[in-house]
Structure formats: C-alpha cells, structure tokens
Amino acid sequence: MGTKKLTRRELLKGVTLAVGASVLAACTPPPTVSPDAKATAPTGQPPATSKKVTLRVGTWWDIWKPPIQWFMDSNPNIEISYEVTPGGSDYANKMLTQIAAGDYPDTFMVPASWFQELAAKNLFMPIDELVARDKIDMSKWMLDQYEWAGLNKKLYGFVRGAAIPMGLYYNKKLFDAAGAKYPDKSWTWKELTEAAKQLTKQPDQWGLIGFGNYAPLWHKAVVSNGGGLFNNDETKCLLNEEPAIQAFQWMVDLVNVHKCAPPPSVIKESDRTAFIAGKAAMQHYHAQWYSYKEMSVNFSVPVWHILYPGAGKVDVNFAESHPWCISQKTKNQEQSWLWVKYITMDKKPLKYLTDDYVPGAYDVQSLMADLPKEKRDHYQVVFDAQKTIRPNRFGIKAANRVQQIVNEQIDLLYLGKKSVKDAMNDAVSQINPLLK
Amino acid sequence: MATLPIRISPHKLFGYYIPLYLVLLFFAALLLFPFIWLMSRSIMPYKDIFAVPTIWFPKTITFVHFQNMFSLPQWPFGRYFMNTLLVTLGVIAGRVFSASLVAFGFSRIRFPGRDALFLLVLSTMMIPFQVVMIPTYILFNKLGWLNTLLPLIVPSFFGGGAFYIFLFRQFIMTIPAELDDAARIDGCSRLGIYWNVIFPLMGPATVTVVVFSFLETWNDFLHPLIFLTRAGTQTLALALQQFVQVQFMQAEMVFVVATVAMIPPLIIFFAGQRYFVEGMIMSGLKG
Numbered sequence: 001m002g003t004k005k006l007t008r009r010e011l012l013k014g015v016t017l018a019v020g021a022s023v024l025a026a027c028t029p030p031p032t033v034s035p036d037a038k039a040t041a042p043t044g045q046p047p048a049t050s051k052k053v054t055l056r057v058g059t060w061w062d063i064w065k066p067p068i069q070w071f072m073d074s075n076p077n078i079e080i081s082y083e084v085t086p087g088g089s090d091y092a093n094k095m096l097t098q099i100a101a102g103d104y105p106d107t108f109m110v111p112a113s114w115f116q117e118l119a120a121k122n123l124f125m126p127i128d129e130l131v132a133r134d135k136i137d138m139s140k141w142m143l144d145q146y147e148w149a150g151l152n153k154k155l156y157g158f159v160r161g162a163a164i165p166m167g168l169y170y171n172k173k174l175f176d177a178a179g180a181k182y183p184d185k186s187w188t189w190k191e192l193t194e195a196a197k198q199l200t201k202q203p204d205q206w207g208l209i210g211f212g213n214y215a216p217l218w219h220k221a222v223v224s225n226g227g228g229l230f231n232n233d234e235t236k237c238l239l240n241e242e243p244a245i246q247a248f249q250w251m252v253d254l255v256n257v258h259k260c261a262p263p264p265s266v267i268k269e270s271d272r273t274a275f276i277a278g279k280a281a282m283q284h285y286h287a288q289w290y291s292y293k294e295m296s297v298n299f300s301v302p303v304w305h306i307l308y309p310g311a312g313k314v315d316v317n318f319a320e321s322h323p324w325c326i327s328q329k330t331k332n333q334e335q336s337w338l339w340v341k342y343i344t345m346d347k348k349p350l351k352y353l354t355d356d357y358v359p360g361a362y363d364v365q366s367l368m369a370d371l372p373k374e375k376r377d378h379y380q381v382v383f384d385a386q387k388t389i390r391p392n393r394f395g396i397k398a399a400n401r402v403q404q405i406v407n408e409q410i411d412l413l414y415l416g417k418k419s420v421k422d423a424m425n426d427a428v429s430q431i432n433p434l435l436k
Numbered sequence: 437m438a439t440l441p442i443r444i445s446p447h448k449l450f451g452y453y454i455p456l457y458l459v460l461l462f463f464a465a466l467l468l469f470p471f472i473w474l475m476s477r478s479i480m481p482y483k484d485i486f487a488v489p490t491i492w493f494p495k496t497i498t499f500v501h502f503q504n505m506f507s508l509p510q511w512p513f514g515r516y517f518m519n520t521l522l523v524t525l526g527v528i529a530g531r532v533f534s535a536s537l538v539a540f541g542f543s544r545i546r547f548p549g550r551d552a553l554f555l556l557v558l559s560t561m562m563i564p565f566q567v568v569m570i571p572t573y574i575l576f577n578k579l580g581w582l583n584t585l586l587p588l589i590v591p592s593f594f595g596g597g598a599f600y601i602f603l604f605r606q607f608i609m610t611i612p613a614e615l616d617d618a619a620r621i622d623g624c625s626r627l628g629i630y631w632n633v634i635f636p637l638m639g640p641a642t643v644t645v646v647v648f649s650f651l652e653t654w655n656d657f658l659h660p661l662i663f664l665t666r667a668g669t670q671t672l673a674l675a676l677q678q679f680v681q682v683q684f685m686q687a688e689m690v691f692v693v694a695t696v697a698m699i700p701p702l703i704i705f706f707a708g709q710r711y712f713v714e715g716m717i718m719s720g721l722k723g
C-alpha cells in the first residue's frame with residue numbers, strides 16, 4: 001500500500017491529545033437545566049432559608065424543565081440539580097443503586113408499584129406534620145392521598161396526577177362496517193367477547209387486542225370478578241381461587257379458544273400502531289389525552305373510549321399515579337417540602353403539564369375549567385370513574401417479584417403450556433413464601 | 437484463504453451454490469430489514485410514516501427531521517454526541533494501552549503464579565456489572581466523579597478488561613519469542629521490547645480491540661445510566677432511551693435520532709472489518 005504509515009510516536013501523541021481532551025471535557029460541570037426554559041412570574045412562595053442550597057430532584061419523566069426554572073426563579077435561594085433517569089427497569093436499577101449506596105435525591109418521584117415497599121423500609125420522610133402546619137386543604141385532592149401516597153396511616157408525599165385507568169378504545173368505522181353496537185358502560189365480559197368475535201375478520205382484522213400480561217388489565221379482570229390478589233393482611237395470595245381462575249381463563253380464551261384476539265407474540269397489548277392501522281376494532285389503553293390524540297386526532301380514525309365494569313361483579317379500575325416523596329436522609333427538608341407542594345399543588349406547573357399529560361389531582365375542577373371542550377369531555381370519562389379506581393399494587397413485601405411471577409405464568413397460559421389452575425397454583429406456591 | 441473452484445458443475449451450481457446463496461440472501465434481508473425500515477422512515481414526511489397501507493420506501497425524501505433533531509431546545513443531541521465520542525475515544529485509548537501491556541506481561545514474563553493470576557483475571561469475565569454496581573457507585577461518589585464522564589473512561593486505563601487482555605495475550609503468543617531475544621541482545625529493556633517490537637506487530641489485534649471497544653462503548657447504556665444523572669451529562673444511548681420515553685409521539689424524531697446514533701458504529705465496523713475478521717480468527721503472523 002502506498003499510504004504513509006502512522007508512526008508509534010505520532011500515534012502516542014494523538015492518543016495523548018485525545019485522552020487529555022476527554023479528561024478535560026469529562027471534568028466540565030454540566031448545566032443543570034436547559035437554558036431555554038421560560039422565565040415566569042414567581043409562585044408567591046417565600047424562600048425557605050436565606051442560605052442557598054442545591055436540591056436534588058429525581059424523576060424518570062423528562063418533562064419538568066420549565067416548571068423547574070419557574071421554581072428557581074421564584075425561590076432564588078434554591079438551585080435544583082435535576083436528575084433524570086429513563087423509566088421502568090432502568091429507573092429501578094439506578095434508584096436502587098443510589099438507595100443502596102445511601103446517595104439518593106432529596107425529593108423524587110417514586111414509581112407507584114414500589115411505593116409501599118420502599119415506604120415500609122423508612123426511606124421517605126412522613127409529611128403529616130408539615131401538612132398540618134401549613135394547613136393544607138386535603139379535601140381539594142381528587143384522590144385520597146393517604147391511599148395513594150400513604151402507608152399505615154402516615155402520609156409520605158403527594159401524587160401529582162390524577163389516576164388514569166385503562167380505557168376501552170374502539171374504532172367506530174369498524175363497528176359501523178360490521179353493524180355492531182358501540183361499547184357502553186353496561187358492558188361486561190360477555191358483551192365484549194361477543195363483539196370481539198363479531199368484529200374478527202381474519203386474516204385482516206382482530207376484534208380486540210388482547211390483555212397480554214399487563215398488570216392493570218389482569219388485575220381488573222380478577223377483582224371485577226370478585227377475586228383479589230391477596231387476603232386482607234397480605235399473608236396469602238388468592239390467585240388460585242375460583243374468581244381469579246375464571247378471570248385468567250376468560251383472558252386466555254379470547255386468544256386460544258375464541259380466536260378473536262391475537263396472541264401477545266403477534267400483537268402486544270401495548271401496540272398502538274396495530275389499532276391505529278385498523279387491524280383491531282378494540283384496544284385497552286391508558287385513557288390519557290396523548291393516547292386519545294394519537295389514536296384519533298393524528299390519524300383521523302374515529303375512536304372513543306369508555307370504562308366498562310369488567311366481569312360486572314365489582315366495579316373497579318386499576319391505575320398508577322406516582323407520588324413525589326422526600327428522602328428520609330435529606331438535609332434540605334424545608335426546601336424539599338416546598339418543591340413537593342409546588343409540583344403537586346401549584347396551578348402553574350399543573351396547568352403546563354395538563355397540556356399533554358395527566359391532569360393534576362389537586363383542585364382538578366379549576367384546572368378542568370380552563371381546558372378545551374374536547375379535552376374536558378375526554379377526561380370527564382376518567383373523572384366519573386375516580387371512585388372505582390384503585391392503585392395497581394402488588395403488596396408491601398415483594399411487589400416487583402410478585403408481578404414478575406404472575407407475568408411468567410400468564411405467558412405460559414397463552415402458549416398453552418399449562419392449564420390456568422396449574423399456572424395459578426404454581427404462582428401462589430412461589431408468591432406465598434415471599435409474603436412471610 | 438479459501439477459493440471457489442474455477443469450474444462448477446451444473447449439478448453443484450443448482451444443487452448447492454444457488455440454494456445456499458438464496459438462503460444467505462434471505463437471512464441477510466431479514467437482518468437488514470429493521471435497519472432499512474428505520475432509515476427509510478427517518479427520511480419520510482411525517483404523514484407517510486404510519487400510512488395505511490404501509491409505505492415501504494419513501495416516495496418523497498426529506499431531511500427536515502435531521503435538521504430538527506439538532507434544533508430541539510430541550511434535547512441537546514450535539515452535546516450528547518460529543519459526550520459519547522469523548523467517552524468512546526477515552527476508553528479505546530485506555531484499553532489499547534493498558535490491556536496490551538498487561539497481556540504482554542502474561543505472555544512474555546515468567547513469574548511465580550502467573551498462570552493462576554491469569555485464570556483469576558479471566559474469571560472476572562464471569563462477574564456481571566450488576567454485582568459490582570453498588571460498590572463502584574460508592575467509590576465514584578466518594579471520589580466526586582458522579583455526573584462526570586470520568587467513571588466511564590478512567591477504569592479502562594486499569595487493565596482494560598479481561599476479554600481484551602485475553603485477546604491481546606493470544607495474539608502476542610503467536611509472535612516468535614526470537615524477536616524478543618534479538619531485541620534483548622541489542623540492549624532493549626522489557627518495556628522497550630513491548631513498545632518497539634511487540635506493539636507494532638499487534639495491528640490486527642489492536643484494530644479488533646478498537647472496533648469491539650467502539651461498538652461496546654458507543655452502545656453502552658448501563659454504565660452511563662448509573663453514573664450520569666444530571667441533564668446535559670448523558671451519552672447518546674441514555675438520551676435516546678429518555679427521548680423515546682418522552683417524545684414517543686414524535687415518531688419521526690425517534691427514527692432520526694436512532695439512525696444518527698447508528699451511523700458511527702456502522703462506519704467503524706465496515707472500516708475495520710478486515711482487521712476485525714483477522715483479529716477474530718487470530719491468523720497469526722504473515723510472512
């Protein structure tokens with residue numbers, strides 16, 4: 001080859017320069033918030049102390065930059081160190097590492113499904129005294145904060161957003177073409193199954209996208225049929241009892257017997273594109289504004305959503321709403337408390353986030369009054385059902401493991417590898433020892 | 437090097453080569469499909485991305501999404517790109533020099549317990565990062581390195597990892613020891629032998645390590661996830677995951693960001709492909 005070879009000396013020089021540059025860049029402190037964040041009027045809350053403190057705020061949902069800037073503008077003695085981690089298991093990895101290392105944010109958003117387990121380990125500061133001191137009107141919350149962010153009659157934070165359950169979205173065009181009646185609030189499994197069968201036109205169209213192993217869906221199926229996950233004191237798992245077995249049998253039969261829903265391996269329960277593309281007439285999905293917008297407005301598919309009572313024995317829906325908590329170890333209690341109140345109760349950040357995401361749970365009627373009619377109508381469906389919505393939780397002792405065990409067994413059911421009874425007996429035999 | 441026979445009988449051509457290549461083509465297409473789908477969507481107008489029936493190849497090509505990617509005010513992808521590049525270059529530099537030096541020791545220097553020590557080093561390959569995640573986090577926290585790129589770069593200067601040490605060692609063992617003897621007679625020190633004799637002969641192994649390290653570091657998600665938290669410090673893999681979670685409704689941007697993130701590893705892989713294969717099969721010294 002005619003090209004000039006790089007000498008080792010040149011290589012060494014190059015590498016030294018690259019490494020030097022890397023180290024210099026690596027040591028550069030990063031900006032804490034986006035410079036584009038809008039500056040706005042102060043919230044009217046006084047700074048908690050005169051000494052400037054850095055408050056570590058942790059979350060997995062990177063939508064808080066403008067509210068953070070507004071908070072700092074109105075509280076010049078507080079600088080927020082904004083710590084964002086991707087959600088789901090990534091957030092779990094990061095947060096559990098930080099907790100184990102004793103180095104976690106002053107205040108952070110806690111995934112609803114872990115809240116009780118972590119609260120039971122005394123990781124969060126109780127806020128009951130602060131609530132009483134600041135005379136917070138607890139009647140203004142749409143959700144009972146003690147149910148959603150409390151444990152053993154102690155309150156550990158506030159949930160910012162309303163609890164958004166899974167709505168049943170349906171494609172009006174496909175219903176009209178099949179001459180089928182639209183779903184309504186009186187529907188139970190029976191009507192849902194019949195409609196799904198009627199609307200299935202293989203190979204092009206499924207009646208319904210199945211439940212997969214998505215917890216809020218199977219949880220609703222079990223509880224609406226009179227069953228439950230645990231007994232009252234959470235010492236025994238009840239998934240191998242008749243109501244739960246019937247619920248799982250119904251879910252699996254939709255796929256394996258009636259063949260009116262695709263197996264999860266073909267279309268996952270969370271696959272919005274299949275529904276949007278008209279490959280299924282119905283799908284359970286979060287009754288969020290952005291889901292509705294995506295499924296309807298952006299794609300010109302006429303859809304609407306309802307909340308139906310499942311099996312019909314108990315009217316229930318499951319949802320998650322994630323509390324903002326304060327670390328038990330924080331040295332900045334007042335500042336953390338100021339932040340929690342601001343992000344969950346102040347109208348300005350609540351209104352900003354309501355544009356696209358979950359509406360706030362505090363003083364919701366006043367927030368709703370400012371919304372356009374279509375959005376108000378959409379959320380009215382959800383708010384009408386608030387009394388039936390319960391936190392989608394899996395116990396205090398081993399919430400994530402319990403969920404994992406049930407999911408594994410459900411997967412085997414769809415594959416036809418086990419009977420429902422055997423699968424649930426296996427699940428219970430694994431879960432019960434975890435509850436001791 | 438294996439060569440094809442010059443004359444192929446029709447029986448062998450139709451009974452063996454054509455079916456074989458058809459099968460290979462099928463699998464190649466299967467593997468390429470997601471990449472082509474991703475890239476085609478990144479240059480499609482928004483309305484075509486989820487059109488029904490599906491549009492497989494863009495009817496109209498647009499690069500506007502690429503322009504938009506670098507002008508998203510809340511997502512400084514230019515910075516994420518630079519962070520990733522710095523980490524990747526730093527890791528490659530550290531790994532090439534420290535792993536090759538350690539490998540030189542294991543292959544050329546005789547000392548008591550050498551083989552046992554080498555086995556011990558190899559056994560660290562079986563320890564997943566999750567096991568050492570918490571103590572490592574505590575260590576870097578005490579050093580004040582969290583939220584800087586240092587925890588991602590500096591460890592590669594301390595041995596570079598068992599796999600890379602093994603790779604270099606296997607390569608060095610194929611280099612005749614007589615070359616070391618000749619250098620020693622000429623008055624070369626041990627370090628001099630490493631630097632003047634062994635290192636220049638390790639081209640294929642070095643390129644293999646560079647390519648492997650580039651791919652591994654560029655795509656690394658778990659280390660940045662644990663050590664980087666503050667906005668602006670993230671690497672591309674971490675930011676991409678966050679972006680997908682928050683901006684999933686902006687599907688066109690998700691496709692564009694994923695495409696851009698994929699380009700550097702592709703270039704590196706194709707540029708170093710020859711050395712990569714040579715290094716992998718450890719073909720030894722050429723004449």
